[in-house]
Amino acid sequence: MTKNTTRKALLTSVLSLMLCFSMLIGTTFAWFTDTVTSAGNIIKTGKLDVEMHWAEGSEAVPTADAGWTDASSGAIFDYDNWEPGYVQVRHIRIANKGTLAFKYNVSIIANGIVSDLAKVIDVYYIDPAKQIEERADLTDMPRLGTLTEVLAKLGETGNGILEKDESDVITIAFKMQETAGNEYQEKSIGSDFSVQLFATQLTFEGDSFDDQYDVDAPVATYKVNPSNVQDYLDGKYGSTTNMKLVLEAGDYGVLYLGRPTKYAGSNTTYVCGQGTLHTGSFETTDAETFKAHLADNKWHTTPQYTTTVENLMIVGEDGAKVAGLIHSTGHSYGDVYDYVRDIDYDAGSAYYSTSYISDVTIENVAFTGKIDINTSDANTVIDGITFRDCSFTTGGTASANGAAIRYYNEANNGKVKNLTVENCEFNSCYQGIYTGHINGISVLGNTFDTLGHNAIALQGGGPVNFKTVVIKNNVMKNVADRVIRFNEVGADSQITIQYNAAVNSGNSAGEVIKATSIANGATFDVQYNDWGGKTVANDELKDKANTEATYADDNTGLNAALTSGAGTIILGSGEYIVPDSASGKTLTLVGNGETKITAQNDGASEGNGDYSFHSSTVTFENITLTSTGTYHPGYPYMIGTFNNCTLNGVWSLYRSATFNDCTFNVSGDLYNVWTWGAEAATFNNCTFNNDGKALLLYGTANTKLTVNGCTFNDNGGLADLKAAIEIGNDYGKSYELIVNDTVVNGYEINDKGINTGSTLWANKNSMGTDKLNVVVDGVDVY
Structure with missing residues (x-):
């Protein structure tokens, strides 16, 4: 399928509220339909295409297209002098202009910190749409709550299903409460907001058997910014499985991947192993139920949280800079925060955590701090982390600056595996890529420049069966130590090192590659490398002479x-x-x-x-x-x-x-x-x-x-x-x-x-x- 990454952003802003509308369409699978007739076969790809238009809500709902305004053409709400009793109403039309049925969800979300003004703004959601000729007409209309309350109910604003060529029309009204006092004068909400329309392909079109062949299609793509990205990663706005985040340009802090939180979207299971009132474990996927279980003033064991993240993609727009990325599981104690129970610990045992992380891809992000993906938990599985077209710096070559990417398993159990780093740039770091006890790594087409230690290090506390290791097409410049360093290579290791170049690199003895030991059974395919005249310590790691x-x-x-x-x-x-x-x-x-x-x-x-x-x-x-x-x-x-x-x-x-x-x-x-x-x-x-x-x-x-x-x-x-x-x-x-x-x-x-x-x-x-x-x-x- 021909994909065009230009999305129709259904913008925009309001008042001092700065309310903006944007359309965020979920990623979908494309497929072929095959209609066989006596005239021959027709084969065409399906298309997910949703449009949004608006009209003045105090007037009748337009019946002709001419009465609607494209939401991408300008502000939907445009008043900036709110006072008690003021109302703004808009009809919103959602139309299926593609060939695929979809389900949609309308949500109102904050993009940052919200002030008290949101407490006195009432939100009405009227489906189907209805003309609101005067303020009194809202009296009997469905009120969702205050803006503060609506923001806490992501996904509960409105929803529906549209087949091809169908449309829904709703009415949204905002009203400032008449009882709002002087304390709300000259206040703004303190942030901007989005009314987000999530359109997701529906398992509707059938093939020769049923309508379930696309049931596992990925769900949603969200455009995020520095103020709300962590909320998405924490599952506040939906599941972190089958999710794509597009980072708009800006400076981001350290991001936390797959940490246990109170949100259902974090896909966390909460477990209490034992307690005064129960001998077996208590387990739930509802954080409020779990907190209530622990609030009985009885003894309970330290909580255990298990979190799952699958098929997550993070893509940076040009100019997206991130100060680091952390995923860590094991025993959390001391100065830590429990995001499930909202408890800030200074000392003592907080919780134990396990994660199941798979198929995470990060593209086109400029990292200005360290990546640290690690576990000390024997049950955690991390399988398939990819960095592509990214840049990394840790701000210097001193050992305190650390590795740009650390991929570490405390146990040598094969459960942390399959790291891919492709077409990335590393500059001014202590180390480039450091791994411990991992299985499977591909380092392809990267540039490493000005490093204080190794470009690539595969380490462990004993022999490690690295499985498949592929290091190809990398350029390593000004690396102050060996460019590639192995500790103890286990027997079940298949290592390919090809088409790499080292320039002005190596340790003080002139070595560019070394393994502490190599077990019998490990295999090597090393050729077409240029190590700049430096030496390789192990015969197995030396380029094989090509007689042809x-x-x-x-x-x-x-x-x-x-x-x-x-x-x-x-x-x-x-x-x-x-x-x-x-x-x-x-x-x-x-x-x-x-x-x-x-x-x-x-x-x-x-x-x-x-x-x-x-x-x-x-x-x-x-x-x-x-x-x-x-x-x-x-x-x-x-x-x-x-x-x-x-x-x-x-x-x-x-x-x-x-x-x-x-x-x-x-x-x-x-x-x-x-x-x-x-x-x-x-x-x-x-x-x-x-x-x-x-x-x-x-x-x-x-x-x-x-x-x-x-x-x-x-x-x-x-x-x-x-x-x-x-x-x-x-x-x-x-x-x-x-x-x-x-x-x-x-x-x-x-x-x-x-x-x-x-x-x-x-x-x-x-x-x-x-x-x-x-x-x-x-x-x-x-």
Whole structure:
């Protein structure tokens, strides 16, 4: 499915209340429906699409669309001089404009601290909508309570179910109580508020068997800010399972993940092991019931809390800075706070905690403090924590600054596992990643710079069966100790270390990697690394000589390897220019993350191409390639495969090209890639960064362009309206575009040619279906 991360924010604000409306739609699964008729098959993806409009509540409910105002176009409430008896009323229309049935919930929530003024604002919720012609009409209307009371009842304001093309209309009224005294003059609520509409896909559309195939679809996406994010993580506004939090730009404090709280959304079970009045354990999932159980002035054992968090995603908008993240279970005592019973302890035993944490992903967050995920509880399971596209600093390289990421299990029992750190940056930390007694770690494509100790440490108090360890494509610069450190490697450890580079790193003895001991049975795949001339302490951790490869550290060595007929060439760190001796060959070039190749402008009349690989078939691994010029740059007449590469500038393709897990970067009014002379161009799991246009399907060949699992990022700046993939034709050629599971962030609908209504692709030269076929997620859209 083509996803567009631009959400329709149904804004806005009021009065000194600053009441803002925003629409937050829950994440959903997309699926195919298949209708078979005598005319053939129709296959289309479902769509969850909800709209909100408003109208003046003192007037009749509009029957025509013209009487409604789009809630995203401006303020819904606009009065700022409230006084006792004042009323504002609005009709709110919620409409299902998609193809999927959904259930919705309307809630009024605070985004920060609330003042006493909320105690004298009455809230009315009228369903179905009704015209309120005068204040007295509210007398018999359903009153939810004061604003203070409503804020304490998240999810109880209103709800409903809408099928395709249906709509509901409600009326919301706010009234300041006539009895409000002078003490409320010139007061504001003290915070802003949101009326949030949560729309969640309903298990309604049936397949061949029932309507339950989408019953487990993820529930809700919430946009949060520094003042309310911890409330969401604590479960105040709904379950922390199947939840996505989008952090708006701002400075956040330390966040606490999966701590036990009194909220049902924390998914906490409360247990009293024994008490004067019971010999067996007392267990409940209701915090108030549990507190009442402990309030009988009898003896009870220390409470035990068990919390579950599953499938949680935290995504930062640009500018979201977080001072740290903590998850800790075990025995809490001394100076601690019990968020279940709201008790602040200075000493003594507070509670014991266990957690079951799985599938937590954190993306695009700038961490300015430490991540500490740890347990001293033997029953806790932490399985699957991923950090992707994040940055980390602990503010210095002294030992007191600690590790940027600590992933620790006090027991060596295999229950803390599967940490993934991908495409992140670590700068100015004591350590990068420190683990203790864990199973499974992947460290992929990161940069570590200026560290006082190790970049990656896998430790334990004895032999640890690390299971699967993958350390690939990392660059480690200015690391004052070994870049990778193992303590005792257990027999059940499968360790892969490939395509890494160390620059100005290592301990005082010149070592970059060491294990204290390695048990028989552990396996290793270590190759294609450049340790900057430093040593590796253990034979098992040394790069295995590749008898089929030739090593080169500079341009002279590269030319010599090519001249000698080498097929696989491993390139060390540095900058390279490919010589003409590379033409007419089948080659594999392997880099280490710090290997850089510049494609030259050979000055040919055809454009800015580099003909060094003319008539060659070349595979590039883990290399940064930069083009020269903007008119047909690249490597003409080469068949290319690019794996885990970064390509900067504009690239024109010839013959055929395949890109796997690559990143493309360009700025200005330029495409990342022209297909030009390629008969086939395939992009798998790639990321395109540009200022408003990414791929141009255009050129002198009949071309099949396939795009699978890619992300297109529009940084903005283009005057013209361009889609992510533009299609044009001046040569009478035929094109096929196949797109699957692609994310489009930004871009525009091109107003030239045939309007596709899509920011994913544009038919700017109005090609007919006889020359152009476009298939998106299995659906023939053109």
